[in-house]
Amino acid sequence: MRPSILRRLLRRVAPTAALALVAAMLGATGAAPPAAAAGGLQQVTGFGSNPGNLQMYEYAPASLPANAPLVVALHGCTQTANDYYTNSGWPKYADLWGFAVVFPQTTAANNALSCFGWFDPAEDGRGRGEAASIVQMVEYAKQRYGSDGRRVYVTGLSAGGGMTADLLAAYPDVFAGGSVASGLPAQCATSQAGASGCQTGPQKLTPAQWGDKVRASYPGYAGPWPRVAIWQGSADHTVYPANATALRDQWTDVWGIGRTPSATDSLPGGTTRSVYDDASGNPAVVTYSVSGMGHGLAVSPGSGAEQCGTTAAYFLNAICSTYHTGVFWGLDRDVPGGGEQLPAPSGLxxxxxxxxxxxxxxxxxxxxxxxxxxxxxxxxxxxxxxxxxxxxxxxxxxxxxxxxxxxxxxxxxxxxxxxxxxTTGGAPARCFTATNYAQVAAGRAHTTGGHVYANGSDQNMGLYNVFVTHTLRESPAGHFVIADTGCVA
Missing domain, CATH: 2.60.40.10 (Immunoglobulins)
Incomplete structure (x- = not known):
């Protein structure tokens, strides 16, 4: 393709990822899919006035009970609903835990790269465009399946993640929770020109300013707010990790809770989970940082209870994010056909x-x-x-x-x-107290967007300067966590 043509295309489309654009130029799935998807995925027509010109696909397990949850899953750029259905793992847990899934789809008719319009005020606001079409799909599915309107959730990857955040902000009365995978803060960009800037480094706003973008999306709404999971690869050079920090700041501010985790632990695939509890001690915001993962949705192929998905373009082998997201939302509770769920063993x-x-x-x-x-x-x-x-x-x-x-x-x-x-033996954990500048210089941390992140855990240490000091604990080798108390350097 001649450079002049490529420049014109870049001006016409939202640049959700340079990598995605290259994939599209090489023939990735930017075109509209066949009318009928494979397997159990079914297309639905006539679900509403559809102001956003989207297509609706759905999957529901056999014998779905009334009052079951409902999940909306949004694909990324150059993808289709069938790609997300096939690779994300959501059908597995829909069968296992008993809920229906709606897979909205945009096409090249809306955007040359088949990206949801998370950056376009005409598409991502309450009562507008694609966002309104997605909510119409929710209302249709609730009536079709008798879904519990109190347990409707939305998740998405990349541009779908950006739209997920916008939907949570514009429709907190519709969605009880969300999960943003390699995505952007709500209302990070309001134009195509601003989209690229958000991807590589969102605006340097305070948590209150980020929270105001959510509150302005549905003026006068006083809660309850959705519970939000944030998934991010530490090596994502398409949607930079600074977006996960901005998302964390945005939603903890909306919830009125601090930015110091209530708990931090390690999960498979080099994943660090940080939990931010609400005033009642329940998780309100959870971040999952996957060490070394690039741009995509974390999957873990296999037949285990906590394994899911298939590796493909932008579906990366690390951990089953779908399983952990579902558990965070509580989809694994009160499993249909299982009667009362057994209580937790005590005294472990x-x-x-x-x-x-x-x-x-x-x-x-x-x-x-x-x-x-x-x-x-x-x-x-x-x-x-x-x-x-x-x-x-x-x-x-x-x-x-x-x-x-x-x-x-x-x-x-x-x-x-x-x-x-x-376990006993082995080298004891080592602790290092230094300024953020010195921690980076020593190779124990790295910088992204003017902030410093601990190597391994990717915990946000604050601004890159000589005025902020932290203690980092190393265990195992090369994996550092913030340990400002209880760890002697």
């Missing part, structure tokens, strides 16, 4: 540790057929008894455990409170 405790093993015990749960043991978020064993010894572990390493009771039909109950055990 560490009874012994060695260099290569950890022994656990817990109290029995009435009605339990067996128990599932989870280490660092992944299931490692099933046992009929109330004790378990986990072997083959690394010395001098911290491991986090939970246990769930499983009923006779194989349905797991609520997870127990987490316990942490550190």
């Amino acid at each position: 405790r560490v009874t012994d540790v060695a260099a290569d093993r950890v022994s656990l015990s817990w109290d029995a749960v009435a009605g339990a057929d067996s128990y599932a043991v989870h280490r660092d978020g992944a299931r490692v064993a099933g046992t009929a008894g109330t004790t378990y010894t986990d072997t083959g572990l690394a010395a001098g390493t911290a491991y986090r455990y939970t246990v769930t009771a499983v009923d006779g039909s194989g349905v797991p109950g609520t997870a127990s409170p987490q316990v942490t055990a550190t």
